Amino acid sequence: MSPSRSRSRSVRLAAVIAIPLLAVLTLFSWSFSSAVGSSPDDDFHLASIWCGLGDRPGLCEEPGGTTGSVERMVPAPVAQAICAAQHADVSGSCWNGNAPGLALVKRANVDHLYPPVFYGAMSVFASKDVAASVIAMRLANSVIAVGLITAVFLFLPRRLRPALTISVLAASVPLGLFVFASTNPSSWALLSAATVWVSLYGALIAPTRRQSIVLTSLAVLAAVLGAGARADSALFAVFGAMIALWLGLRRGRGLLVPLVGGAAILVISVALYFSATQSSAATGGLGGYGARLSGGELVRNVLDIPSLWIGIFGYWPLGWFDTGVPSVVWVLGSAVFGFVLLAGLHGATRRRVVASLAALAAMWFVPFYILWQSGAHVGEGVQPRYIMPLMIIALGVSAASERAATLWRGWPLIVAAAALALTNAVSLHINIQRYTTGLDKTSLDPGSHAEWWWGWAPSPMGVWLIGSVAFALLLAGLLCANRQYGDEAETEVADAGASSAPAADADYESSKTEDQVSALESDRASAR
Numbered sequence: 001m002s003p004s005r006s007r008s009r010s011v012r013l014a015a016v017i018a019i020p021l022l023a024v025l026t027l028f029s030w031s032f033s034s035a036v037g038s039s040p041d042d043d044f045h046l047a048s049i050w051c052g053l054g055d056r057p058g059l060c061e062e063p064g065g066t067t068g069s070v071e072r073m074v075p076a077p078v079a080q081a082i083c084a085a086q087h088a089d090v091s092g093s094c095w096n097g098n099a100p101g102l103a104l105v106k107r108a109n110v111d112h113l114y115p116p117v118f119y120g121a122m123s124v125f126a127s128k129d130v131a132a133s134v135i136a137m138r139l140a141n142s143v144i145a146v147g148l149i150t151a152v153f154l155f156l157p158r159r160l161r162p163a164l165t166i167s168v169l170a171a172s173v174p175l176g177l178f179v180f181a182s183t184n185p186s187s188w189a190l191l192s193a194a195t196v197w198v199s200l201y202g203a204l205i206a207p208t209r210r211q212s213i214v215l216t217s218l219a220v221l222a223a224v225l226g227a228g229a230r231a232d233s234a235l236f237a238v239f240g241a242m243i244a245l246w247l248g249l250r251r252g253r254g255l256l257v258p259l260v261g262g263a264a265i266l267v268i269s270v271a272l273y274f275s276a277t278q279s280s281a282a283t284g285g286l287g288g289y290g291a292r293l294s295g296g297e298l299v300r301n302v303l304d305i306p307s308l309w310i311g312i313f314g315y316w317p318l319g320w321f322d323t324g325v326p327s328v329v330w331v332l333g334s335a336v337f338g339f340v341l342l343a344g345l346h347g348a349t350r351r352r353v354v355a356s357l358a359a360l361a362a363m364w365f366v367p368f369y370i371l372w373q374s375g376a377h378v379g380e381g382v383q384p385r386y387i388m389p390l391m392i393i394a395l396g397v398s399a400a401s402e403r404a405a406t407l408w409r410g411w412p413l414i415v416a417a418a419a420l421a422l423t424n425a426v427s428l429h430i431n432i433q434r435y436t437t438g439l440d441k442t443s444l445d446p447g448s449h450a451e452w453w454w455g456w457a458p459s460p461m462g463v464w465l466i467g468s469v470a471f472a473l474l475l476a477g478l479l480c481a482n483r484q485y486g487d488e489a490e491t492e493v494a495d496a497g498a499s500s501a502p503a504a505d506a507d508y509e510s511s512k513t514e515d516q517v518s519a520l521e522s523d524r525a526s527a528r
Contacts (some may be wrong), residue, residue: 015481020150022474026424027142029467030181032457033428035092035435036134037081038319039182040383045119046081046183048109049137050074052116052123059126063104072108077130079103085320089440092452097131115272117228118185131454137183145180145191148222152195155214156202159404165478166408167396168194170340171388173333173420174325174427175312179385186385189233192226193389195219196265197240198396203258204248212254216261219244223265226389227272234273236389239362241265243355243397286374286381293375301371304378305364309391310334311384314427323434325427332419337395339416343407344398352397359394363387408482417475425468432460 037046051060051072061073076099083094109119125136149168153161172180172190179186199219206212219241227234241262249255273279293301307315313333314325345356367382374381401407429446433439436450447453447460457463 011484012481015477016154019474019477019481020146022470022477023146023149024142025470026467026474027145027177027181028139029428029463029470030177030431031135031138031142032454032463033431033435033467034178034319035084035095035452036077036097036131037083037085037095038092038435039179039184040320040385042085042183043079043082043105044107044109045185046078046134047072047074047105047107048114048119049122049183050078050126051108051110052119052121052126058102058128060108061102070107070111072105072110073102074105074108075099075128075130076101076103079105081130082320084322084435084438086322087438088322088324088434089438091438091450092435095452112276113278114185115228115231115234115276115278117224117272118188118230122183134183135454138181141183141187142181144225145187148191148195148218148225152199152202152215152218152222155206155211155218156198157205157207157211159402160198160202160205160400162404162408162482163396163400164194164198166340166344166399167198167392169420169475169478170336170416171312171392171395173423174314174318174329174431175316175385176388177424177427178318178431179388184385185229186388188225188229189236189389190385190392192222192229192233193236193240193392194396195222196226196237197244197393198400200241200244200258200261200265201248201400203261204244204250204255209254209257212257216257220261220264220268223269224272227269231273231276231278232386233389234269234279236393237265237269239390240393243359243393247351247355247397247400286370286376289374289376289380291375293372293377297377298372301368301378302364305367307378308367308382308384308387309337309363312388312391313337314423316384318427318431319434323431323439325430329423329427332423336416336419337391339412340395341398343412344395344401346407347401347403348398349402352400355397356394359390359397363390363394366390413482414479417479421468421472421475424471425464428467429464432464436460 037043039045051074054060055062055072059075063069063071063073077095077097080099080103081095084090084092109116122137122140125133125140127133149164153164156164168176176190179190181187196219199215199222203212203215203219206215223234223237223241226237245258245262248258310330310333314329315334317324341356345353348356367378367387370382371378371380376382399408430439432446433442436446436453437443437448438451441449443449445461446464450460453460458466
């Protein structure tokens, strides 16, 4: 083995270890950045988690004389966890984690409003020590997210890897990072959206049967996670599978395994969708709003839908919509999203253009339809995190360029990475400050004069530095790895051109089809 090839393998191995570790450190920092009860609707979600495995003495008990009720008795700190919600000037110190006994909660998922899988899985970590349990759940969700994304990345054909990483990173700051590291079922919905479509697409164009089987299995697993967390995520999983089949289904390939996987995703998603009464929102809308909207109100909703899109970048506040971030966060985040979307579509094949347009149309139509059925305006009922799975899919399909090795390089990508590093650092700082002192006080050190913090965690300043530096290094590592991949691809093109110029052109010229790209990748894999 030549020294250059040996060095390349060493760098690749170091990246495989370091990048997931940096991702875990980033999400761990977000896990510690907020108090118990900080994610949206945590009064319902935490109670549902504690009751996720049914009634258990000391954890979830049915009140006497209320058989069939959705009310439950849970540890008092769970019932009191949202004391700071929607009060930006109130720190996490209002919560008493040592409150004794059980307290009544008015609602929990005992009536199957949501699918049962997420709550059942998180309930494994539930105990009478509520703070430790919540942190364990957040850390577990962080590891699940990084673990599944890493597994999919390692088995994907190389030209699809940028689509996975770029779509997750460019759509996740700050809301995605907050949700991935939370106790909210939307964490699994986002993870499913990021991985189902690309795994199944990768399985369809994979050069080996083993690779196809593994990717198909990962797609099915991701669909189970998403559909088992939220009913709408089941629909998004089916949508992602349809996108993958449209992009990758060709004659002359080993289609049996991916097609069986696609059928399994459909069956599992439909079963879990109808297991939840939440599914009625897809046809009847959200209850509790008003009469049917007028024509003018419908037009206004159509024009206001994009505010939901930029809401994931911080235009809508974090948490219970009580943690506003500076405008620079959502301006830069929206710019990065637009850059990736437009740059990726340059020179796209017709199939990918159609798939991208379908995803973009879904981003607009789905929230509009739910609001229309609910008699609600933009800003009521439908939250940005509900639409975020579709945005991740749209971004991923756009980024799945046939010229990935040469497209995602250079200064534009470096500037985009720097913008994401900055927005993460600013958002994480604000989120920590929100719970240490409340946002009526600000300081460079978010732990200065702290009224609340975890008793067994690094200092607020330490958590902020770890999360900010880890994410910046993660982006830098991915840039370096992508540059090395591009250099290797250019070398392969030059070598291939000496003996087979048409084959080299098939992989790296945008005028050629995806079938040619996949065939060339298969030949190269066999040669290696």
